[in-house]
Amino acid sequence: MTPTRIAVLGAGSWGTALAVSLARGGHAVTLWARREDAAAAIRDTRRNAPYLPEAEVPASVAVTSDLGAAVNGADVWLVAVPSQSVRDVMAPLADCVADRLVVVSVAKGIETDTLLTTSGVLREVLPTADPDRVGVLYGPSHAEEVALEKPTSVVAAFSDGRIASLVQQVFMRPALRVYTNTDLVGVEVGGSVKNVMAVAAGMADGLGLGDNAKAALVTRGLAEITRLGLALGADAHTFAGLAGLGDLVVTCFSRHSRNRAFGERVGRGETRAEALGHSTMVVEGVRTTESVRQLADRTGVEMPITEAVHAILFDGLDPAAAVGQLMERDPKLEAAHFDTPAFDGTEA
Numbered sequence: 001m002t003p004t005r006i007a008v009l010g011a012g013s014w015g016t017a018l019a020v021s022l023a024r025g026g027h028a029v030t031l032w033a034r035r036e037d038a039a040a041a042i043r044d045t046r047r048n049a050p051y052l053p054e055a056e057v058p059a060s061v062a063v064t065s066d067l068g069a070a071v072n073g074a075d076v077w078l079v080a081v082p083s084q085s086v087r088d089v090m091a092p093l094a095d096c097v098a099d100r101l102v103v104v105s106v107a108k109g110i111e112t113d114t115l116l117t118t119s120g121v122l123r124e125v126l127p128t129a130d131p132d133r134v135g136v137l138y139g140p141s142h143a144e145e146v147a148l149e150k151p152t153s154v155v156a157a158f159s160d161g162r163i164a165s166l167v168q169q170v171f172m173r174p175a176l177r178v179y180t181n182t183d184l185v186g187v188e189v190g191g192s193v194k195n196v197m198a199v200a201a202g203m204a205d206g207l208g209l210g211d212n213a214k215a216a217l218v219t220r221g222l223a224e225i226t227r228l229g230l231a232l233g234a235d236a237h238t239f240a241g242l243a244g245l246g247d248l249v250v251t252c253f254s255r256h257s258r259n260r261a262f263g264e265r266v267g268r269g270e271t272r273a274e275a276l277g278h279s280t281m282v283v284e285g286v287r288t289t290e291s292v293r294q295l296a297d298r299t300g301v302e303m304p305i306t307e308a309v310h311a312i313l314f315d316g317l318d319p320a321a322a323v324g325q326l327m328e329r330d331p332k333l334e335a336a337h338f339d340t341p342a343f344d345g346t347e348a
């Protein structure tokens, strides 16, 4: 594979882990950190101590806090900031888009207010970028494990399969296996909404509900994600894939998951603000719960777990009472989600 020039925008745990992986793969990587002190610390110590102490950042990785310098000459922009900051971080780069630029988002979430996925936000703020060359790299991939080269599989999703294959070749490493998919909507819905379910799974842990409840939550969470995805035009098969079942499982069960850990604290009785106060790392599921609830309203899709998480986080519903409400819903057919009609644009 010929080396590619890649600007990794965002020096949190995931941006750093991917910068390390890409540099080990022989690519020319520039890592952008928002704050100069953070950039200087990585340059000086070759570690990102606050976010990813596990990995040494290879000397070949250039580290800067100058956004324009970071993207200068890059063939690929890797967007690794929290999903709600993608718009603000990327908008100033609108004039830097070159013809054959590929933009890969690894930020997982749905923007509040616009209810756009991150590729949708990127298409809006980078209007001259070829929309077929804007996509995502998602899947079950905790940064801590990728940094240690533990076997990991992800999926590159672009509407144009040739661009997905190109991204696959760039990111593929002995311990990082990359699949391709052209169902961008499905991959983005799966990778984003799983964070809501991970918060719910954490709440189940915090409440001590046991393994049966957690398995049911994951299964019915996947049904809920699939229903929403189908309404938005996704392919049902995507939800059995890495950005669907794969990411849902890892986030609901992993000790590394920030969304699950946050939910666990809430399940134990902390408020949203208290639980968020324990870490400076992003907990995407909180804002995405607000967005997904609005998307459910707009499309008329039934999303009871999302409703419950929303009521707990924003209306003060007691988590134990929410469990009772979910268990006492009307009896249902199990596979009804596969009959979800596509949303026709009419508000429910």
Ligand SMILES: NC(=O)C1=CN([C@@H]2O[C@H](COP(=O)(O)OP(=O)(O)OC[C@H]3O[C@@H](n4cnc5c(N)ncnc54)[C@H](O)[C@@H]3O)[C@@H](O)[C@H]2O)C=CC1
Residues within 6 Å of the ligand: 010, 011, 012, 013, 014, 015, 034, 051, 080, 081, 082, 083, 085, 089, 106, 107, 108, 109, 141, 142, 143, 144, 280, 281, 282, 284
């Ligand atoms: N950590 C992981 O294992 C994985 C994370 N992701 C996704 O990657 C995205 C980034 O997450 P992490 O790197 O884990 O987050 P993090 O919490 O480890 O780091 C966030 C980074 O973004 C910066 N940041 C925060 N607010 C910002 C703003 N307004 N403007 C610019 N920069 C800002 C922080 O300074 C920090 O460098 C999220 O959407 C997350 O869901 C996806 C897969 C794996």
Ligand SMILES: O=C(CO)COP(=O)(O)O
Residues within 6 Å of the ligand: 108, 139, 140, 141, 142, 198, 247, 250, 251, 256, 257, 258, 259, 260, 282, 283, 284
């Ligand atoms: O998306 C992730 C793993 O695939 C990261 O999940 P958390 O943000 O919950 O840690």
